[in-house]
Amino acid sequence: MADVSQLLSDWGKAVASMDVTKGTEGLLKVLAGLKVPGVNMDALVAMQRDNLEALSASNRAALEGMKAIGEWQVKILHATLQQLNTAIEGLSRSGSPQELIAAETELARKAFETAVGEMRGLAEIVIRANQQATDAIVKRIPESLEEIKDVLKIP
């Protein structure tokens, strides 16, 4: 097996230098670490990741395969980024303390809408997948609702 062994070793070394998940992890860390008043970004990003995990663990045929999941991921990342832009713009615009409170309130409201919206999307997919949905995805619904408390820093 020496030849195959050497071949594998060389190939192993080549692919070892590729750690394709590291870049995404870095991006997610940046997103999670952003300071958005009233919103725990760490919890929000984590919640979306768990939703994606549940989706990928569920019946892929019901979601038209990997393509649908991929599109969902991009959509959610896009939405999160957009929300972020709004947040940053909102903060830079606010001058007086009153305006800051107003901006905070608006951000919290939007964050909440986003969170609920994502879950509505998730629920629709569950309905579509119906009996084909695995336990993993069904379990996520109550979990997601519980997570809103973390996301919105509600005592």
Place this chain on the structure above:
Amino acid sequence: MLARQIIRRCLSLLPVLWMLAYAGAAGSAPALEQVAAGVNIDPDQISVSGISSGGFMAHQFHVAHSDHIMGAGIVAGGPYYCAHGTILDAVTRCSQFVMLECSALGLDARWCGNSDLTPGNKTEIEHVARTSFAEAKKQEVEGTISKLANLRNGKVYLFSGAHDHIVPLGVMDALFHFYADTDKGGVAAENMAYRRTFPARHTMVRDSFDKPAGDVVGPCPLPPADPPANDKDAYIDDCEAVAKASALKNHCLCQPAAASAAGAPCPPRGKEAICRDLADVDLAGAILKRIYGVQALKDARVPVAESEVLAFDQRQVFGKFSDTPYNALQNASMAREGYVFIPKACKDGRTCKLHVAFHGCRQGGTTDGRIGHSGNLFAKFAGYNEWAQANQIIVLYPQIQARGGASPLTPPLNPRGCWDWWGQNYTHTAYHTQHGSQIKAVAQMINILAGGKNLLEIPAE
């Protein structure tokens, strides 16, 4: 605050959702500090053990923190940095996991059936041990692990099932050399045990004591009987009947030579190893006795209720060293909840020992929820708690959660829920050092159990 009022108003519009939230989710588990309030551990009596990927982790945790870890039990694991930071080496050279995944990976069945790249002969085994220790030396020089000289005082127990085709014997032999060779770990022979003849597959061996009802604990099937299907297998087996049958077959159940009329040696010549190994069917007990000494485990085990294994929030552990603990936990592929068993006597401030037990792939997080046995099976049924209850040992069960890795957008790639012993596309290059995210998290748990002391070194992010 105004913001909070508005949020509350929004929420009041969704009473149904909230009812669901409260009915469906019990809420987060308490922090480890809360669960373990009042415990007092002996900092000189902290040890680790584990099976399979947990065996690899137990060993690399021992190497990374040998200044505070006084013993290690490794079941079906392998030597430090065996995988050289690549998933390919992990599943082909250090284990035969690739065989389990052959069809899933789309590999040619003929190749899968005939290829064994794990170390087979003496030269290959010694080579693996040597390169493994060389990496440890390198990390020691870089200051990312404890001084390797600490290993010399360690207590080590190694176990490889004779029918384990997933982590073959050669890999465990290399681990033995890592610890035993005088130019490597240099552990004294009297402080080491290596069991390599016990008739078992790749599984956590145990006996019938306090065995749960039902089929959660398997019957220890051996070839030619088929192994259970992956999703039905808890990788915990009651091998008591198998051990008894083997002891009978090998004439282990004999009278000591002095008492026997014929003066025949007992065990029979050539059967010393198998007869000795069969006695370790209570594997968790054998591990703890090797690590802490028979005297420290002198009190007979007692039954332990499943409910005595308590959950704690692993996210809060990450919160001690990360600004984004939820995501840090996910990046480390760790479950929201870990488990800990605290003997009754350890709740009143008495000094107790601490043992960390690492589960194997497919054994952690919520992956093994079965009817009648919700939650983690390894933490409840691996056989540690019964000894721990009687002899004042706290047992910590940190937990991995499988993460599907649907795409590079959802790191890490850990679909089988293994502890990280290869790094690539998982917790990355520092996985086998004090900087590894899983090693950091477990070290933090130990520090919490040590009353918040900075016992184990936890490098900054």
